[in-house]
Amino acid sequence: MVIGGFVKKIQNIMRGDSGINGDAQRIEQMVWILFLKVYDVKEEDWEFHDETFHSIIPEPLRWRNWAVDTKDGAALTGQGLLDFVNVTLFPKLKNLQLDSRTPLRQSIVRAVFEDSNQYMKDGVLLRQIINEIDAIQFDDYKERHAFGEIYETILRSLQGAGNAGEFYTPRAVTDFMAQMLAPQLGERIADFAAGTGGFLTSSLNYLEPQVSSVGDRELYAKSVFGIEKKQFPYLLAVTNLLIHDVDSPQLFHGNSLERNVRQFKDQDRFEVVLMNPPYGGTEQENLKMNFPAELRSGETADLFVVLAMYRLKRDGRAALILPDGFLFGADGPKRAIKRKLVEEFNLHTIVRMPMSVFAPYTSIATNILFFDNTGPTERTWFYRVDKPDGYKHFSKTKPMLLEHFEGCMSWWDDRVELTNPKTGSFTAQSFTAAELAERSYNLDLCGYPRDEEEVLSPEETIDQYKRRRDELNVRIDERLMLIEQMLGAGK
CATH class of the missing domain: 1.20.1260.30 (N6 adenine-specific DNA methyltransferase, N-terminal domain)
Structure with missing residues (x-):
């Protein structure tokens, strides 16, 4: 075939x-x-x-x-x-x-x-x-x-299907994150913004070689848990898990943010959490009430970081994809979330990814935050994944591959500071928790040279402009509706 x-x-x-x-x-x-x-x-x-x-x-x-x-x-x-x-x-x-x-x-x-x-x-x-x-x-x-x-x-x-692209994280990224967290049979793995189930199936693929008996197969089938808010990706994810021999998927159609995080008990927590939460969105005030007052960020992605912390078991480990805005954001709730992450969890690694990893859906720069629930952070390492030679940008026809993470995977267990010989800038560097606190938890470190420019093909450029136009039209319609409602209420 x-x-x-x-x-x-x-x-x-x-x-x-x-x-x-x-x-x-x-x-x-x-x-x-x-x-x-x-x-x-x-x-x-x-x-x-x-x-x-x-x-x-x-x-x-x-x-x-x-x-x-x-x-x-x-x-x-x-x-x-x-x-x-x-x-x-x-x-x-x-x-x-x-x-x-x-x-x-x-x-x-x-x-x-x-x-x-x-x-x-x-x-x-x-x-x-x-x-x-x-x-x-x-x-x-x-x-x-x-x-x-x-x-x-x-x-x-x-990735090239309009807004549907937001549900898909490139396979190389989900595989890399699963391999770094190395789930084991008997552990439960969760994704609270499951999308099409990519993180769950990457985890299952990692677990598959560990299966050697009927009992192992039962553990395998009960290993993953997910929640997805939108119907279309939920359908994709359920089918994806059935294909991977999970006959009774612990996958639920709903909003992960609807439960009060202070009410989670140990049975609601997981050994492994993998996520690419939606970013750029906002949540209603009633949902924000499910979080402690100092952590009630206006951004959806920030609330998912808080959720991950509350649902991670003691000694559990997590990896989340977050935009650059989370790293350098300085508003009160965002800074409080990062302080909690450093003071109460071990934020041991931040992997910075090139801007075009999610092209053509979005050119937003993203990062992978790795942390565990073993105690407070002592030192955080930053590792920058530079684009391979010959690549001006990633695209649908030239996507990021797992091999592009090989440098990071080789470095993972033997961490040393590294520099890019061409630019002299750090590609791997560490900072103590005290140093991060002195920076008011601005985590925008070991970043890409500011003169980096993404060069798109004519087709991708047109697609990007159309998508941006559609986004602006939606925002304009929302504002007009709000104004009309206000005018109507004033009559």
Whole structure:
């Protein structure tokens, strides 16, 4: 199977459908179909091992009973297929009856469909896509492995799919962070802003070689926990975990910030926390009340840092991706969060990443903060990952690779100060906790030379301007709405 060709073929079929507008919708359409295919294969396995298993999906709605085309002319297609999907399949899956006894592996069906969308208007094209996806045979190991690669290809394509790109952290980054934290079987790993599940699956890939028995496999399947606020990435993440043999994903659709952090008990905490929290957003005042007054930052990412601290077990370890603004931010709550991080946790490493790691979705400079709950910080090391020779910037066609972290990984266990021979600037440097306090917790250290300039291709430049224009339009609309509300209230 040619992986890239498979995904492109699906996307090209969808381009002929007038109901779909843009790559983000094409991906969303593809993924709910993939989920039903994956789930049906999982149900076959559950039925084989458990004679009492009964599907939560009504029999006529199970993939095997409507999607499979046996080439006898009876398969639904055209308007009949559209009517079935729009009038029967989606409404019934969105409203499946659940109770306290419903197993998690079944309740996820309703959870993933609650806010999913069916965009296509051409039933013949929809039939073509279903047939392509159904052709993947999970009973063949190579095909099953290929399916995982197909999913990775879909996730990578999110980087160029408008706002959908915010849900995807490059695989090299999630793998690097998982390898540095080195989770072990028996530990629980959490991501409270799970997105498409990249950190969880990188952790599972790290755990896989440790599995050598049935008991190990059970520990593996219970290792990861996640919460995701938005429906589309939640659907992606659930499917991602099913592909990785987590049959009952401990993955929940909700807002991690809705619980009062002061109420978490030890059973709510985790040995390992990996996250790329959303940044640039703000939270409502009622959510900020879930945090101590001095830590109530106006920025979403800052609140996730606080959440990670409160949900990290004693001796646990964490890694979070945060923008430069967190490092140099000096407002009261942001400074208080950094002081807590240094005084109560061991903030041992900050890895600075090039601006274009998340291109073309965003050019915001990001950093990885590594800390553990073993005691207060004595010394924090900063390591700058410079772009490799020949790279002016990373992009969708030239993404960051795990090998680009090799210098940092080699340095990790034998830390010394380093300088860039070309610029003379530090690429690895350490500071004591006292020195950080003297700087009022400005952590903008060991940074990139200020004359660094990102050079984008014409296509990426156009895409960046369009995205920036859309962001500004949204802000303008929000301000206008607020003004109109104020005017209306004054009448």
